[in-house]
Amino acid sequence: xxxxxxxxxxxxxxxxxxxxxxxxxxxxxxxxxxxxxxxxxxxxxxxxxxxxxxxxxxxxxxxxxxxxxxxxxxxxxxxxxxxxxxxxxxxxxxxxxxxxxxxxxxxxxxxxxxxxxxxxxxxxxxxxxxxxxxxxxxxxxxxxxxxxxxxxxxxxxxxxxxxxxxxxxxxxxxxxxxxxxxxxxxxxxxxxxxxxxxxxxxxxxxxxxxxxxxxxxxxxxxxxxxxxxxxxxxxxxxxxxxxxxxxxxxxxxxxxxxxxxxxxxxxxxxxxxxxxxxxxxxxxxxxxxxxxxxxxxxxxxxxxxxxxxxxxxxxxxxxxxxxxxxxxxxxxxxxxxxxxxxxxxxxxxxxxxxxxxxxxxxxxxxxxxxxxxxxxxxxxxxxxxxxxxxxxxxxxxxxxxxxxxxxxxxxxxxx
Amino acid sequence: xxxxxxxxxxxxxxxxxxxxxxxxxxxxxxxxxxxxxxxxxxxxxxxxxxxxxxxxxxxxxxxxxxxxxxxxxxxxxxxxxxxxxxxxxxxxxxxxxxxxxxxxxxxxxxxxxxxxxxxxxxxxxxxxxxxxxxxxxxxxxxxxxxxxxxxxxxxxxxxxxxxxxxxxxxxxxxxxxxxxxxxxxxxxxxxxxxxxxxxxxxxxxxxxxxxxxxxxxxxxxxxxxxxxxxxxxxxxxxxxxxxxxxxxxxxxxxxxxxxxxxxxxxxxxxxxxxxxxxxxxxxxxxxxxxxxxxxxxxxxxxxxxxxxxxxxxxxxxxxxxxxxxxxxxxxxxxxxxxxxxxxxxxxxxxxxxxxxxxxxxxxxxxxxxxxxxxxxxxxxxxxxxxxxxxxxxxxxxxxxxxxxxxxxxxxxxxx
Numbered sequence: 001x002x003x004x005x006x007x008x009x010x011x012x013x014x015x016x017x018x019x020x021x022x023x024x025x026x027x028x029x030x031x032x033x034x035x036x037x038x039x040x041x042x043x044x045x046x047x048x049x050x051x052x053x054x055x056x057x058x059x060x061x062x063x064x065x066x067x068x069x070x071x072x073x074x075x076x077x078x079x080x081x082x083x084x085x086x087x088x089x090x091x092x093x094x095x096x097x098x099x100x101x102x103x104x105x106x107x108x109x110x111x112x113x114x115x116x117x118x119x120x121x122x123x124x125x126x127x128x129x130x131x132x133x134x135x136x137x138x139x140x141x142x143x144x145x146x147x148x149x150x151x152x153x154x155x156x157x158x159x160x161x162x163x164x165x166x167x168x169x170x171x172x173x174x175x176x177x178x179x180x181x182x183x184x185x186x187x188x189x190x191x192x193x194x195x196x197x198x199x200x201x202x203x204x205x206x207x208x209x210x211x212x213x214x215x216x217x218x219x220x221x222x223x224x225x226x227x228x229x230x231x232x233x234x235x236x237x238x239x240x241x242x243x244x245x246x247x248x249x250x251x252x253x254x255x256x257x258x259x260x261x262x263x264x265x266x267x268x269x270x271x272x273x274x275x276x277x278x279x280x281x282x283x284x285x286x287x288x289x290x291x292x293x294x295x296x297x298x299x300x301x302x303x304x305x306x307x308x309x310x311x312x313x314x315x316x317x318x319x320x321x322x323x324x325x326x327x328x329x330x331x332x333x334x335x336x337x338x339x340x341x342x343x344x345x346x347x348x349x350x351x352x353x354x355x356x357x358x359x360x361x362x363x364x365x366x367x368x369x370x371x372x373x374x375x376x377x378x379x380x381x382x383x384x385x386x387x388x389x390x391x392x393x394x395x396x397x398x399x400x401x402x403x404x405x406x407x408x409x410x411x412x413x414x415x
Numbered sequence: 416x417x418x419x420x421x422x423x424x425x426x427x428x429x430x431x432x433x434x435x436x437x438x439x440x441x442x443x444x445x446x447x448x449x450x451x452x453x454x455x456x457x458x459x460x461x462x463x464x465x466x467x468x469x470x471x472x473x474x475x476x477x478x479x480x481x482x483x484x485x486x487x488x489x490x491x492x493x494x495x496x497x498x499x500x501x502x503x504x505x506x507x508x509x510x511x512x513x514x515x516x517x518x519x520x521x522x523x524x525x526x527x528x529x530x531x532x533x534x535x536x537x538x539x540x541x542x543x544x545x546x547x548x549x550x551x552x553x554x555x556x557x558x559x560x561x562x563x564x565x566x567x568x569x570x571x572x573x574x575x576x577x578x579x580x581x582x583x584x585x586x587x588x589x590x591x592x593x594x595x596x597x598x599x600x601x602x603x604x605x606x607x608x609x610x611x612x613x614x615x616x617x618x619x620x621x622x623x624x625x626x627x628x629x630x631x632x633x634x635x636x637x638x639x640x641x642x643x644x645x646x647x648x649x650x651x652x653x654x655x656x657x658x659x660x661x662x663x664x665x666x667x668x669x670x671x672x673x674x675x676x677x678x679x680x681x682x683x684x685x686x687x688x689x690x691x692x693x694x695x696x697x698x699x700x701x702x703x704x705x706x707x708x709x710x711x712x713x714x715x716x717x718x719x720x721x722x723x724x725x726x727x728x729x730x731x732x733x734x735x736x737x738x739x740x741x742x743x744x745x746x747x748x749x750x751x752x753x754x755x756x757x758x759x760x761x762x763x764x765x766x767x768x769x770x771x772x773x774x775x776x777x778x779x780x781x782x783x784x785x786x787x788x789x790x791x792x793x794x795x796x797x798x799x800x801x802x803x804x805x806x807x808x809x810x811x812x813x814x815x816x817x818x819x820x821x822x823x824x825x826x827x828x829x830x
Contacts, residue, residue, distance in 0.1 A: 060753030060761040090749050090761065092778030125746025126779050230732040232747075233754035317645040317732070317817075318825055325826030331540025332647075334505050338475030339648035346475040346505065363507030364541050402732075403826070407819050410733055411740030 010284035011163040020202040022046035022244025025149035027156030030137040033085025038156035043080040051077035052212035056237035063095035064119040071115040075209025078112020085123040101131040109142040154183040167277035171270035176249035178205040186282035206245035210255035223275035226397040229286035288405025296385040300393030307395035312340035314399030324401035328373040348389030425699035426578040435617040437461035437659025440564035442571030445552040448500025453571040458495040466492035467627035471652035478510035479534040486530040490624025493527020500538040516546040524557040569598040582692035586685035591664035593620040601697035621660030625670035638690035641812040644701035703820025711800040715808030722810035727755035729814030739816035741792040763804030
């Protein structure tokens with residue numbers, strides 16, 4: 001199924017991956033839904049590993065999301081189990097039982113408490129996920145875990161993804177060099193059917209769980225929460241960040257200072273870079289995507305308002321189809337700004353595409369020459385900038401075009 | 416351009432239209448953008464005609480929307496001028512000048528005050544609309560106006576519409592028989608480029624402008640405001656309702672009683688029916704539509720909450736592509752309910768398609784047989800019902816599927 005899809009024209013090769021001391025991982029073919037490919041990922045974390053998580057805001061979350069939310073307050077991670085092919089969503093008591101059984105099996109293998117096991121599932125909604133396939137495969141998988149299992153894990157969590165996604169950065173923390181490495185899957189922002197946004201990031205930094213949580217929440221806001229493929233939010237989205245502490249970087253700020261402590265500045269920047277890169281990769285594998293759209297909004301009454309305007313542009317089917325058609329149709333950008341309900345005024349609005357200011361002060365720029373904009377539209381990366389002329393709020397968002405490929409993938413997926 | 420599109424498979428023939436005493440109208444080919452078809456509509460109203468209007472909530476409205484909003488408080492209508500092919504949006508002072516010149520020409524021909532002229536434009540954004548083409552065509556057009564010009568008007572306002580849209584009803588008001596007749600155009604809910612939702616309705620009832628406004632606002636809420644093709648809101652949407660008073664139905668309720676006065680009950684029901692039918696026709700001509708989706712939401716904490724859930728389902732690209740693919744993918748409905756942020760609980764949610772309850776109490780219905788649902792999905796009219804189990808709020812919304820046709824129309828329109 002997913003394998004039949006051609007690789008996205010926006011695909012990026014995997015970077016040269018490293019290891020995160022204290023993390024061993026791998027993948028196996030458990031036959032949950034796909035045939036002839038891996039679909040089960042297990043990661044084991046060294047004792048003392050802390051964890052942070054950000055989850056879907058859906059009011060109908062999957063059972064694994066409920067599980068992770070319940071155990072997160074303990075702040076300790078020993079194992080992570082992820083399966084592709086079945087989301088374990090809307091499965092009632094059977095879904096909760098599968099979580100329990102899976103976590104028990106993983107805890108036993110990893111020698112960690114039950115509430116140190118994290119679970120994630122992605123795939124079809126509403127079908128019972130038989131835990132036996134998972135628990136039967138876990139012991140052999142566990143015995144094969146290595147520090148080098150990152151690429152296998154990146155591939156094992158794919159659904160409609162057309163290429164595996166990973167990113168790596170290093171930073172200095174209290175004089176120690178720490179590494180941050182993560183994987184993600186897309187590929188609708190989300191198709192709840194066979195695609196959900198999942199990302200798992202690990203670092204060898206030693207950071208208390210509350211600090212980790214504060215950093216993750218802040219950086220997800222400007223990365224994963226600023227991308228959209230189709231405006232649909234999965235029942236299963238999650239980003240987990242694990243910190244093994246193997247780098248022995250010594251004590252850091254308290255939770256309350258996490259976002260201001262200069263000691264954490266380089267780490268935070270590297271974390272941002274990893275999350276940003278993973279989020280970009282998800283957009284680059286957006287279902288049917290042929291172009292990456294970057295949207296810069298300035299002059300809003302607040303950053304939140306700017307974000308809403310940017311997402312309205314990124315979510316607009318009419319803007320997205322215009323991008324697909326290589327049409328410098330700035331009128332649709334004006335429409336998207338106008339419709340989203342945020343403070344805006346036609347007469348102070350300006351719109352640029354590819355760095356060329358097209359419209360300003362309520363009308364098209366006198367003598368506007370479309371030639372360079374038309375050329376820009378033919379590229380793979382489309383830059384849209386809007387200034388609202390209302391205040392100092394700014395935000396950036398990323399989206400992709402809406403093409404026949406999206407319809408092909410989603411119009412005939414399950415059947 | 417618009418003419419190249421095949422007629423929607425959901426099209427309906429024009430009903431047998433009547434006349435509205437006090438309204439004369441017609442269409443002409445002014446060559447604004449289209450060749451070889453009518454693109455300019457003029458209607459003239461008898462002295463004493465009252466008017467009500469509902470307009471786009473866009474923060475970047477077109478110049479004609481500004482014009483109508485400004486004159487509406489006078490409550491009197493003498494003429495209506497509509498053009499297709501150019502929306503006169505984001506055109507600065509030139510756009511306002513075009514409105515002024517057009518209104519002056521129409522006022523002179525109709526012998527009415529300037530502030531009794533109503534204007535609407537639909538078409539491309541950001542291009543100057545030369546008023547000369549309109550004002551040059553108006554005198555001949557004016558001399559050709561007839562009470563029978565409704566079909567010509569319905570055709571003259573089309574852009575990407577594939578069929579003309581009109582509806583007619585009668586009602587008894589204070590013992591007099593009154594007629595309500597209207598036309599509309601779509602056909603994205605809206606593509607601001609070449610499609611905008613416009614609707615013009617007239618009645619021979621005698622109703623003060625404030626009463627008319629109260630009735631129109633109430634009935635638009637459950638008709639035009641409950642349809643969506645692509646979640647994009649035009650800069651130019653408007654619904655105008657004119658009442659000529661030719662039916663001499665005698666005095667009615669004051670504005671404050673408009674929604675409760677039993678005298679107005681039959682009129683209100685007929686108005687609702689006309690607006691509902693026109694709104695349905697707009698959805699039936701949704702860009703690329705092959706299926707009409709009716710969404711019934713009950714058990715919400717309020718009617719407003721139910722409306723938001725219904726619109727979230729109707730706007731979801733994943734639900735819409737599933738409908739296009741005839742896939743009874745109820746998981747995507749669960750996703751749409753979960754993502755929209757309204758009070759909902761997976762464990763009290765139930766989902767039905769085609770009258771068959773599929774999921775209830777957080778899981779699929781035991782023994783669920785997909786066969787009748789699969790058969791229902793093959794039809795042209797798809798019924799989705801969701802009960803949230805939270806309260807007594809209910810709402811209904813209508814949408815269409817998302818197909819390759821939508822991408823074709825919008826990915827290559829302007830260029």
